Amino acid sequence: MENHVSYALHILEEPVQYLALAFMALMYIIKISQMLKKPIPPEKAELKGDRVAGAFDSLLNVLKPWSMESTRNNPYFYIEFLIFHIGVALTIGATFFIPLFPSLMTLTVSKIFMIFMGLAFLIGLRRIYRRLTVPEIRIISSPDDFFAITLMTVFFAVGFGAMSLWIKGSPDTGWMWIFFLMTTFFLLYVPFSKISHYVLYPFGRINFGRIFGGRGVLNKNVKAPSWNPK
Amino acid sequence: MSEQGDKLGAEGARKWPTKPEFTPEMLEEMEKLLPAKLNRVVAASLSGCIHCGMCSDACHYSVSIPEDKTLVPAYKADRFRKWYKSRYDWLGQIFPSFVGAHKLDKELADDMYDKLWGACTMCRRCTFNCPMGVDYGMLVRAARGIMQQVGRVPQHLQDTVDTHHNSGNNMAVPRDEFIETMEWIEEELQDEEGCENFKIPVDKKGAQYFLTLNPREPKYYPLTIQASAKVLNAAGVDFTISSRYWDLTNYALFNGYDPDAKEFSMWQVEDVKRLGCEYLLAGECGHGYRSLRWELPNWVGGVPFKITSMMELLAKLVQQHRLKLAKSVWKGHRFTYHDSCNIARSGGIMEEPRIIINAATDDFVEMEHNRENSYCCGGGGGALAMPEFTPRRIAAGKIKADEIKATGADIVLQSCHNCTDQLKEIIEHYHIKAKVMNLAELLAPALII
Numbered sequence: 135m136e137n138h139v140s141y142a143l144h145i146l147e148e149p150v151q152y153l154a155l156a157f158m159a160l161m162y163i164i165k166i167s168q169m170l171k172k173p174i175p176p177e178k179a180e181l182k183g184d185r186v187a188g189a190f191d192s193l194l195n196v197l198k199p200w201s202m203e204s205t206r207n208n209p210y211f212y213i214e215f216l217i218f219h220i221g222v223a224l225t226i227g228a229t230f231f232i233p234l235f236p237s238l239m240t241l242t243v244s245k246i247f248m249i250f251m252g253l254a255f256l257i258g259l260r261r262i263y264r265r266l267t268v269p270e271i272r273i274i275s276s277p278d279d280f281f282a283i284t285l286m287t288v289f290f291a292v293g294f295g296a297m298s299l300w301i302k303g304s305p306d307t308g309w310m311w312i313f314f315l316m317t318t319f320f321l322l323y324v325p326f327s328k329i330s331h332y333v334l335y336p337f338g339r340i341n342f343g344r345i346f347g348g349r350g351v352l353n354k355n356v357k358a359p360s361w362n363p364k
Numbered sequence: 365m366s367e368q369g370d371k372l373g374a375e376g377a378r379k380w381p382t383k384p385e386f387t388p389e390m391l392e393e394m395e396k397l398l399p400a401k402l403n404r405v406v407a408a409s410l411s412g413c414i415h416c417g418m419c420s421d422a423c424h425y426s427v428s429i430p431e432d433k434t435l436v437p438a439y440k441a442d443r444f445r446k447w448y449k450s451r452y453d454w455l456g457q458i459f460p461s462f463v464g465a466h467k468l469d470k471e472l473a474d475d476m477y478d479k480l481w482g483a484c485t486m487c488r489r490c491t492f493n494c495p496m497g498v499d500y501g502m503l504v505r506a507a508r509g510i511m512q513q514v515g516r517v518p519q520h521l522q523d524t525v526d527t528h529h530n531s532g533n534n535m536a537v538p539r540d541e542f543i544e545t546m547e548w549i550e551e552e553l554q555d556e557e558g559c560e561n562f563k564i565p566v567d568k569k570g571a572q573y574f575l576t577l578n579p580r581e582p583k584y585y586p587l588t589i590q591a592s593a594k595v596l597n598a599a600g601v602d603f604t605i606s607s608r609y610w611d612l613t614n615y616a617l618f619n620g621y622d623p624d625a626k627e628f629s630m631w632q633v634e635d636v637k638r639l640g641c642e643y644l645l646a647g648e649c650g651h652g653y654r655s656l657r658w659e660l661p662n663w664v665g666g667v668p669f670k671i672t673s674m675m676e677l678l679a680k681l682v683q684q685h686r687l688k689l690a691k692s693v694w695k696g697h698r699f700t701y702h703d704s705c706n707i708a709r710s711g712g713i714m715e716e717p718r719i720i721i722n723a724a725t726d727d728f729v730e731m732e733h734n735r736e737n738s739y740c741c742g743g744g745g746g747a748l749a750m751p752e753f754t755p756r757r758i759a760a761g762k763i764k765a766d767e768i769k770a771t772g773a774d775i776v777l778q779s780c781h782n783c784t785d786q787l788k789e790i791i792e793h794y795h796i797k798a799k800v801m802n803l804a805e806l807l808a809p810a811l812i813i
């Protein structure tokens with residue numbers, strides 16, 4: 135497509151967004167280094183399994199819905215999770231592709247982006263409803279939980295609106311401005327919000343994988359299981 | 365450590381100063397203790413929860429008592445997390461209520477006491493169902509350790525630890541009484557047909573296996589020792605029981621006080637070295653097994669011997685055909701097996717019990733949730749040593765009782781003394797016609813000697 139955003143919108147994307155991105159990266163570096171400074175509990179017991187294999191196994195948990203009862207018994211929840219997170223990646227990605235690589239955003243690509251944005255928007259609405267109405271979810275929800283999911287849901291809607299105008303040949307719209315501004319806000323806000331959980335995800339998963347991998351609970355096909363007398 | 369023949373346990377008796385409620389001074393002290401508890405697993409578990417609620421159906425408390433929403437795992441952990449966020453979460457320090465942070469005050473501390481002592485057995489079933497890998501075992505133990513250090517710990521649980529500290533075992537069984545009990549059990553064993561030459565060697569130097577026991581056995585369940593000894597003798601296993609540090613329990617795993625956990629472990633390590641055994645053999649006890657097998661080497665910085673368990677040894681004996689068993693003994697009985705959380709999920713022993721059971725019976729039915737997916741029976745985490753929470757403990761056992769009932773089994777097998785007591789209580793409470801036995805008790809009557 136030949137769509138190009140205006141120079142002003144380009145400014146918002148190039149220096150402003152990059153600054154926001156740098157800020158986010160800095161915050162993450164601080165967050166990660168704080169976590170890395172914490173001591174790892176020692177493991178001096180003779181292992182039954184493999185801690186490294188356990189860590190990998192655990193990290194890939196996100197791709198294995200059968201590995202947890204919570205997703206095994208509820209495939210809908212897992213599919214929802216997948217679509218939602220692909221939607222997040224594509225929506226944020228769109229704010230970079232549109233101004234920087236408009237040629238990549240062909241009609242087909244744009245439509246795929248829009249499908250995920252639309253689905254993620256609906257999932258966002260369902261998640262807000264669930265947080266409000268399911269008592270065991272509501273009782274654990276903080277304002278940040280509501281704010282984060284609402285913000286994401288609005289973001290998907292705005293992205294969808296901006297993209298639908300984009301594919302009709304109107305790149306420089308109010309929708310697009312809001313869309314880009316929201317991305318900037320995200321980059322600044324996310325490090326302080328629960329949305330930054332993906333930075334902590336590897337820590338939690340690796341910790342889990344090392345402990346239970348070493349004990350032979352995760353990767354049960356260990357070379358010398360203790361129940362094998364040979 | 366005392367020399368042989370001396371008093372067992374620590375020099376000088378101790379009574380931990382427990383407190384009936386939190387005071388401002390205690391809260392202040394807790395603030396000072398928090399940073400040292402934040403290792404990487406605890407810190408990641410406190411900051412990583414996204415409040416997705418996927419763990420809600422994983423916990424036996426929330427599943428068995430669905431009307432009380434404050435029993436869902438994330439709510440319980442949040443009693444600790446709120447405090448943590450008020451100190452370490454960037455937004456939590458500026459806008460605490462926005463992220464659910466809360467300064468540690470008496471109300472929050474009381475809630476933490478109620479939920480983390482009385483509504484969590486540290487069974488880690490939620491951990492296995494958490495996409496973020498939040499480790500409730502470590503998180504809850506850290507919180508308990510802080511509360512315990514300022515004196516806010518369930519009295520009976522702390523008494524159990526104090527008794528262990530003062531006497532070298534958690535039921536204050538004197539050494540001479542223990543030796544007499546072993547001699548008496550040996551006589552009883554030798555009265556059984558074909559067992560005339562069977563022995564329960566006490567303090568035998570150079571034995572291959574150093575067998576440890578739960579103090580409930582010499583006190584209340586001597587027949588389980590007899591059954592274990594019978595099986596080991598029948599298979600020709602070279603084992604001994606120490607007259608000194610034979611207690612494999614370590615309730616400091618539950619109250620979170622590391623110096624005691626380390627001290628109890630050290631006594632046992634020294635005792636294994638004294639007798640020069642190749643293996644430290646954990647008897648059938650869930651937390652005892654985990655404490656010895658997986659925690660002891662960390663508490664004492666490594667050990668110069670191997671550590672195994674009765675479950676693993678018995679499975680090995682079966683597979684090596686060192687036990688001849690007559691399944692006909694159990695004809696007409698149906699069995700099911702309860703996986704103790706500390707043995708299966710936190711211990712990695714899942715197939716061994718099944719090898720043993722299938723060698724002794726043809727009628728074995730799994731519960732719906734088994735192995736690492738097994739629901740906690742409700743007796744873990746020191747729950748049986750906290751009588752103030754008994755009604756909740758029994759209520760939380762409903763899901764396990766339902767699963768036992770569904771198998772139609774009349775014998776529930778398990779390998780843990782806390783599980784034994786809890787299973788017996790819930791079986792009675794929920795009107796199930798079944799008895800509870802451990803694995804040695806399954807094998808002993810079926811032995812062809």
Ligand code: SF4
Nearest residue numbers: 423484485487488490
């Ligand atoms: S560790 Fe066990 S008892 Fe504690 S919250 Fe998790 S599932 Fe419930």
Ligand code: SF4
Nearest residue numbers: 413414416417419494
């Ligand atoms: S599953 Fe994990 S992340 Fe989700 S609410 Fe439970 S502890 Fe938190």
